[in-house]
Amino acid sequence: MTFVIAAPCVADYSCVEVCPVDCISPGPEDPEFQEAEQLYINPQQCIGCGACVEVCPVVAIYSADSLPVRWQHYAEVNRSYFMRRTKTDDVPRGES
Amino acid sequence: MSTNRVHTFCRICEPYCGLLAEVEDGRIVSLRNDKDHPIHKGFSCHKGIQYLRVHQDPDRLNYPLRRCNPRSEERGDFAQVTWDQAATEVGARLNDIVQRHGDKAIAMYTGNPIVFNSGFFANAEALSAGFGAGPRFGALTQDCANKFAGSEAIYGSFLVHPFPDLLHTDYFVGIGCNPAVSHMAFIEISDPMAKLRAIKQRGGKTVFINPRRIESATPETGEVLQIKPDTDFYFLAGLLHEIIFKIGYDGERVGKHAKNFDELIEFVKTWPAERAAAVSGISLETIREIAREFCAAPSASIYMSTGVNQGSQGVLAYWMLQMISLVSGNLGKRGGNLYCVGFCPTAQFTRRKQDQPFFDTEFGELRAIAGTMPGNLMPELLESRQNPVKALIVISGNPLLSIGGEARLRAALQGLELIVVLDIYRSATAELADYVLPATDFLEREDINTLGLGHQLEPHVQYTPAVVPAAGERRDDWWILSRLLQAMGRPSLLDDPQPKPFGAVEAMLQYSGLSLDKLKQLPCQTAVLPEPDPEELFRFGVQNDDGLIDCCPQLFRRGYASAEEHWQGLLAEPKDQLKLITRRTPLMVNSWMHNLPVHKKSVHMTNPLWMNPRDAESRSLFAGDEVRVQTDFGQVQADLVLDETLRPGVVAMSHGWGQSKAYGLSTARRFPGVNVNQLAAVGPGSFDVLSNQAQLTGINVQVIASSP
Numbered sequence: 001m002t003f004v005i006a007a008p009c010v011a012d013y014s015c016v017e018v019c020p021v022d023c024i025s026p027g028p029e030d031p032e033f034q035e036a037e038q039l040y041i042n043p044q045q046c047i048g049c050g051a052c053v054e055v056c057p058v059v060a061i062y063s064a065d066s067l068p069v070r071w072q073h074y075a076e077v078n079r080s081y082f083m084r085r086t087k088t089d090d091v092p093r094g095e096s
Numbered sequence: 097m098s099t100n101r102v103h104t105f106c107r108i109c110e111p112y113c114g115l116l117a118e119v120e121d122g123r124i125v126s127l128r129n130d131k132d133h134p135i136h137k138g139f140s141c142h143k144g145i146q147y148l149r150v151h152q153d154p155d156r157l158n159y160p161l162r163r164c165n166p167r168s169e170e171r172g173d174f175a176q177v178t179w180d181q182a183a184t185e186v187g188a189r190l191n192d193i194v195q196r197h198g199d200k201a202i203a204m205y206t207g208n209p210i211v212f213n214s215g216f217f218a219n220a221e222a223l224s225a226g227f228g229a230g231p232r233f234g235a236l237t238q239d240c241a242n243k244f245a246g247s248e249a250i251y252g253s254f255l256v257h258p259f260p261d262l263l264h265t266d267y268f269v270g271i272g273c274n275p276a277v278s279h280m281a282f283i284e285i286s287d288p289m290a291k292l293r294a295i296k297q298r299g300g301k302t303v304f305i306n307p308r309r310i311e312s313a314t315p316e317t318g319e320v321l322q323i324k325p326d327t328d329f330y331f332l333a334g335l336l337h338e339i340i341f342k343i344g345y346d347g348e349r350v351g352k353h354a355k356n357f358d359e360l361i362e363f364v365k366t367w368p369a370e371r372a373a374a375v376s377g378i379s380l381e382t383i384r385e386i387a388r389e390f391c392a393a394p395s396a397s398i399y400m401s402t403g404v405n406q407g408s409q410g411v412l413a414y415w416m417l418q419m420i421s422l423v424s425g426n427l428g429k430r431g432g433n434l435y436c437v438g439f440c441p442t443a444q445f446t447r448r449k450q451d452q453p454f455f456d457t458e459f460g461e462l463r464a465i466a467g468t469m470p471g472n473l474m475p476e477l478l479e480s481r482q483n484p485v486k487a488l489i490v491i492s493g494n495p496l497l498s499i500g501g502e503a504r505l506r507a508a509l510q511g512l513e514l515i516v517v518l519d520i521y522r523s524a525t526a527e528l529a530d531y532v533l534p535a536t537d538f539l540e541r542e543d544i545n546t547l548g549l550g551h552q553l554e555p556h557v558q559y560t561p562a563v564v565p566a567a568g569e570r571r572d573d574w575w576i577l578s579r580l581l582q583a584m585g586r587p588s589l590l591d592d593p594q595p596k597p598f599g600a601v602e603a604m605l606q607y608s609g610l611s612l613d614k615l616k617q618l619p620c621q622t623a624v625l626p627e628p629d630p631e632e633l634f635r636f637g638v639q640n641d642d643g644l645i646d647c648c649p650q651l652f653r654r655g656y657a658s659a660e661e662h663w664q665g666l667l668a669e670p671k672d673q674l675k676l677i678t679r680r681t682p683l684m685v686n687s688w689m690h691n692l693p694v695h696k697k698s699v700h701m702t703n704p705l706w707m708n709p710r711d712a713e714s715r716s717l718f719a720g721d722e723v724r725v726q727t728d729f730g731q732v733q734a735d736l737v738l739d740e741t742l743r744p745g746v747v748a749m750s751h752g753w754g755q756s757k758a759y760g761l762s763t764a765r766r767f768p769g770v771n772v773n774q775l776a777a778v779g780p781g782s783f784d785v786l787s788n789q790a791q792l793t794g795i796n797v798q799v800i801a802s803s804p
């Protein structure tokens with residue numbers, strides 16, 4: 001089960017530190033890092049451990065199967081963020 | 097620089113998830129979920145992956161330590177010694193103690209991590225016996241002794257625990273469990289949440305029974321019925337009553353496989369669903385509906401875990417659960433509850449030796465459960481006048497935090513002549529020791545997954561080499577205990593110039609035509625075994641002499657009065673009585689991983705009291721308030737966190753905190769939290785006589801604002 005970051009995210013990076021598989025982007029090495037207003041979870045790599053949910057101060061992270069209705073589309077928003085990146089040959093952080 | 101990839105597996109909890117380590121120049125540079133693993137296929141949780149941080153933690157023990165200051169001083173002053181010094185000195189002092197006080201003067205305590213260590217576990221009996229006949233204690237009586245006692249009486253072996261066949265079941269009832277966070281105990285299962293989602297996808301249904309709306313309950317799995325804490329026995333008895341008296345049971349199956357069914361009927365008669373509805377917070381209609389659905393489903397399975405185990409009626413609850421499975425025709429049936437032989441049928445090694453296990457002591461009649469005495473009586477037994485204990489050996493355990501009544505136990509430990517602790521960390525308990533001996537972590541030792549034998553949903557056996565050699569002078573637990581025995585002049589595994597700690601494991605593997613060498617040739621060193629035949633339960637599981645399941649073990653009669661008394665007590669309670677449950681969060685496992693900075697985030701920097709907003713409002717309490725939580729036995733201070741997932745009337749805290757005196761753990765000590773077990777009853781009369789299980793959940797508490 002993958003997790004999804006929804007609208008409330010304030011990009012404070014708490015979740016980035018705790019994620020064991022580094023699948024939350026952008027991180028400090030990424031060019032968008034400075035301007036990022038929200039972070040995204042790579043659905044291909046997320047192991048669904050829920051560690052990030054626990055530390056998010058604004059309850060922005062949901063498992064894909066329990067996203068509140070008004071943020072249903074965020075599963076796609078998270079996914080497409082990584083599609084975009086892969087197209088420009090920028091391999092998402094944490095890809096093995 | 098060459099990178100070496102090593103397939104290994106996690107040994108924190110039952111799934112034994114496959115992990116892939118990358119090693120460069122003898123150092124592990126990454127630890128990931130193993131996508132090539134034939135069973136797990138990349139499933140793991142963050143704890144397994146973050147174990148690399150445990151491996152690299154600068155606070156880890158690297159050398160044997162000897163205490164230089166008196167044990168009355170709270171903080172140990174330790175000096176590095178060699179293994180020879182440590183072993184010789186400990187050996188001499190143990191011999192001296194045995195000479196003066198006899199064969200029962202050395203006690204032992206084993207913690208939970210050791211069961212995931214096959215080099216130790218396969219030799220555990222011999223290693224323990226080497227130190228004489230003193231009392232044995234363990235984490236067992238804090239979280240699952242009721243299951244051991246229950247299955248020993250019903251099936252004839254304490255290792256027979258028919259598990260839900262989640263791959264095929266059409267209906268699943270999960271009580272007091274939270275698979276999304278704890279990944280299930282007493283069943284070795286990969287990715288339990290995926291299995292639960294699949295039940296719904298194939299048209300089946302899952303029902304959780306829990307005082308909390310757990311993370312596992314999602315639209316894709318199933319709902320939670322929010323039961324009142326510690327009423328699970330009544331709920332289960334009510335279900336069974338419905339099946340036997342209203343719906344009808346599978347008499348043929350019962351007749352073929354079981355005995356004493358009439359006595360069971362007599363007992364169940366006294367616990368109709370109305371009585372369950374009166375105390376459990378689950379309506380009569382709902383209990384009836386679940387019973388009907390359970391019986392109507394083509395196959396149905398049932399499971400309970402720590403939330404029930406730690407209550408006051410854990411053995412009786414487990415008994416009811418087995419009987420529900422049996423009389424509904426689901427025991428030993430595909431999609432019901434199964435036993436799985438795996439690579440070796442082990443139930444035969446743990447056959448019940450006597451029908452009447454109780455013996456007289458100065459503390460009344462007691463029994464051992466899987467060799468283990470009640471943790472709640474540990475101080476009394478250590479100070480026994482009949483059989484005084486003078487030395488304690490602690491193996492990867494933390495009794496000071498795991499057993500209730502911390503202060504009382506601390507005093508008893510201080511009265512001992514010698515404490516030796518084997519651990520990977522200088523834990524709170526190690527702080528009290530005379531000798532602290534450094535053990536290897538799971539990345540530093542070879543192993544196979546033996547613990548799941550009997551309850552593997554997807555049977556397989558994996559070998560792992562040590563991913564890297566042990567750092568410093570860390571040694572395997574089997575070696576350390578053998579070295580101490582050797583120093584005492586007693587036989588040990590080290591008598592063999594080429595010690596064979598895996599000899600017993602090899603013998604077990606032979607049953608399936610396997611060997612460690614054969615496993616080493618396979619991808620991920622893993623042999624995938626055939627799925628269990630449902631009949632295996634009756635052929636290899638049941639160990640009673642007549643081959644029949646005992647529907648009404650005589651032994652359980654000792655628990656009848658307490659079930660009645662507890663029920664009456666619940667009825668008489670004031671409506672606004674708060675009940676404390678213990679809760680495991682995703683960022684912790686008991687007292688194992690408290691030294692990882694990565695887990696000290698947001699509310700998890702401490703051990704808060706979680707409370708439903710309605711209860712807070714009626715008490716004029718607010719989020720962030722400091723509150724005092726108290727019982728007749730103790731009190732703790734905690735910060736209040738509002739949590740609407742809790743049933744009103746229920747508050748929660750986590751076990752494993754209270755690290756303020758763990759001077760060797762820099763992170764844990766910075767975020768000490770409080771030890772919730774201080775609130776639990778301890779001492780004579782405080783534990784379940786059937787199983788030695790302590791009650792650590794469903795505790796009546798008062799919550800009061802601390803004066804500012």
Ligand code: SF4
Nearest residue numbers: 019046047049050052
């Ligand atoms: S659920 Fe786990 S793996 Fe997925 S993004 Fe969160 S922390 Fe990372």
Ligand code: SF4
Nearest residue numbers: 009010012013015056
């Ligand atoms: S913790 Fe929450 S708010 Fe912070 S970056 Fe992650 S999702 Fe956004």
Ligand code: SF4
Nearest residue numbers: 106108109113141144
């Ligand atoms: S689920 Fe258990 S065995 Fe698997 S990685 Fe997590 S802690 Fe380890």
